[in-house]
Amino acid sequence: MGLFTTAAQLRPIPRSTRFANGAVSFWFRETGVPERRDPLPGTVDYDVCIVGAGYTGLWTAYYLKKAQPDLRVAVVEREFAGYGASGRNGGWLSAEFAGSRERYAQSYGKASMIALQRAMMGTVDEVVSVAGAEGIDADIVKGGMRLVATNAAQRERLVEDIEYLQEWGYWPDDIHMLEEGHKPDIAVEGAVAAAYSPHAARVQPAKLVTGLARVVEALGVALFEGTAVEEIRPRQGASRPAVVTEHGTVYADHVIRATEGFTSALHGRRRDWQPMRSSMIATEPVPAEVWDKIGWEGREVLGDSAHSYVYAQRTADDRIAIGGRSVPHRLGSGEDGDGATQPQSIAELWRALTRMFPDVADVPVEHAWSGVLGVPRDGSPTVHLDTETGLGWAGGYIGSGVATSNLAGRTLRDLVLRRDTDLTRLPWVGHQSRGWEPEPLRWVGTQVVRGLYRSADRRESKIPEEKARTSRLAGIAGRLSGR
Template sequence: MEDDTMINGEVSFWYADMGGVPGYRPALPGDLSADVCIVGAGFTGLWTAYYLLKARPDLSVVLLEKEFAGFGASGRNGGWCSGEFAWNRGKYLAGGTREGVIAFEAQARAAVAEVVRVTREEGIDADIVETDCLTYACTAAQWDRAQADYAAALDWQAPTSRIELIGAEEATARIRIPGTKGALVLHGVARVQPAKLVRGLAEVVERMGARICEQTTVTEIAKGRVTTDRGVVSAPRIIRATEGFTATLPGSRRDLIPLNSALIVTEPLSDALWDEIGWQGRELLSDYSHAYCYAQRTREGRIAMGGRGVPYRFGSGIDDRGRTQAATIAQLKEILARMLPQTRGLRLDHAWCGVLGVPRDWCVTAGLDPETGIGWAGGYVGVGVSTSNLSGRTLADLLLDRQTALTALPWVNRRPRKWEPEPFRWLGVHGMYQLYHLADRREAAGGGSKTSRLAALADRITGH
């Protein structure tokens, strides 16, 4: 049995930072009708409602949420609004054109500025800082991957104003990470406090006329009808915006697997320690290890560091309100000390985990079935803060039967195949991460200047 634990007992540090987990809105009062019913009140559902009501304020929109708005990944993530294109371009090219993939990538990048614009326009205080994202290379193989990513981005017409490759001296001057060989820089990203953003967006959507029903468990989604434990919502258009929780819906266990990600947050650092580390630009921070990690410098001068931990629970299991394992906390603390040894000895004030939705081809999708009127979006694989905004705008156009530049993008109406039944998906995901850890150790030990073949094998096993 897993040893689940939690420091400070909140769903995430971000809610502790706001004074605690919020109270609940009223549940669905019984049967009712609406023009649009959205299942899930996280970023995807809320952005969809926002843009839908901006275009058609006369529509009746109901959002159904099992817990509270922002309970899932929207209120637990690392606070990266990056606009990063984290998916395989070739998989979109197979069903579209090169021009379409380039346009999709441009829209993904533009979502960052759109999130910033809306928060300012609507008066949402989410500790947003516009900054850069630095992905550090600390081995010869990692530096090779950084150069390959940079070349690929330019080949796919990423603007040089958006992406830059810097050498060891400049990278170290920004954040003092041992062994740095260089870094890939994404400009035009933003650091956010995600719980503040999602809760603020929920309040805005309510003011616009949407009805958010919390404490309401959806038990079935069918054409024109969403059945819950509190009543039935009849609606000609329905959006499934459940992302990492999709596997909990009947018949959807193999559509998106819930991949676990965990975070730790340190005590506030002293000014002297920050002077020793650098990191004065509040940049988003990652590295080119296969066992992915991500970090931010918070508003009050803490470090939030995240990574995969226990990557997947058998049978597409979901965590218990953010509780994570002691072993995961120790692993993340080790990653933090490896990247920033100056932090050794710092107290951890919080740790938690959550799930993100992963499709079988690891590529995001959004769409609407015209026959059933049921739409969906998800599969962000870690870049949902920005991409969910693009989902909301795209789904709003689809719901309003608009043919726009967004609805023509090659991620729209894709249907990835389902994941394998157990135990094969558990074996595949855990095998992939075991191989990633082995590849990282081999590369760190001087295993050549190219990516370890073990990582390539892991990608082939899971289609990553």
């Protein structure tokens, strides 16, 4: 497979007569893009102002108002609630945590990292419970997570990963290898091994984020959309923290930055978190006779063990939605607008889909889209509140944000309300990561790491059973990325 995908390579991909590329995401196409709420009416005053109406911002607002109903909370959003990664992701509500366990344990001890992992498991149930209690219908099915290996090297790595996780907070019931012939099955072509964790659920991302937005508004949170933030100012002497926008300024005792992959667009934050692109495609509904061959009756979220891994779900209306990192980010960390994805990404995801499920090769692709997520230089998410400046933030979830954002929201609630809790003592609270290199070094480095991982996958697919091992190229990529 070459570095670039040509138009000729795209022609074999069946596309629906309703095919769309971008338009935010298939999830919003299904629900309809919401009508925008009113922008900020002018200069105003609140107790807490949250920048960004994605999962992190909305969960923080939700838990603050539930804990202290008289608290005056505002959320300021440039587009509309869920416009970013919250409305474009793969719909994996899982206990996966992206950060380096060793890095957190080095500062806070191994027990603290195990506590963080156990908190992530509880977060899956927390989201499911709140959605049910608040009447948010987001097509949630807690079917667990299945990871498959399609060659001997992947199988060896999967076994090692399970053993590793069981040293860091997963007990055998929390994640384990599946015995051959396990039922119910998912018939992934060429699968030689699989693992399972019950701590995951499928969700429809746009339904979850728009439902959450309605709930926080009903609680009394002021949600201003179509309001671009120009600057976030810290507390300085007698001057309170402030959010400066094109429509006026919001003064507050605390300002929470919940901008994830869009953080680099803020003044002075260009190198904090790299905006990494992730792309998805969704098929038309798969015919019943094809599902009879595939299985997937438990509606588990599904991933593989490749270095350039993919993630997938069987949707409520029986499509397959599959995603992967594909083309990482644009030179200069430019934004992705309304989610149009490159032909190369569509072709790569189609190849991955049909490798896993050859019987789907004739099912047309109906939608393709992409979004950005925030990646810290050390790959470790963080949540923090600086009481001196009044500024707080959370993010850097690297693809596990559907659940991690909820944990961040509950933690920010406790930090803002000055509560000393089990959540505020978790090791990611206050974690600092150094900034990214300037462009074009950042772009070049990302391209090199991506190429090494993909080359490693190709090499591993050709390694004989008796010589199964992870490619050395993957080790080089890991060292270059500094994780």
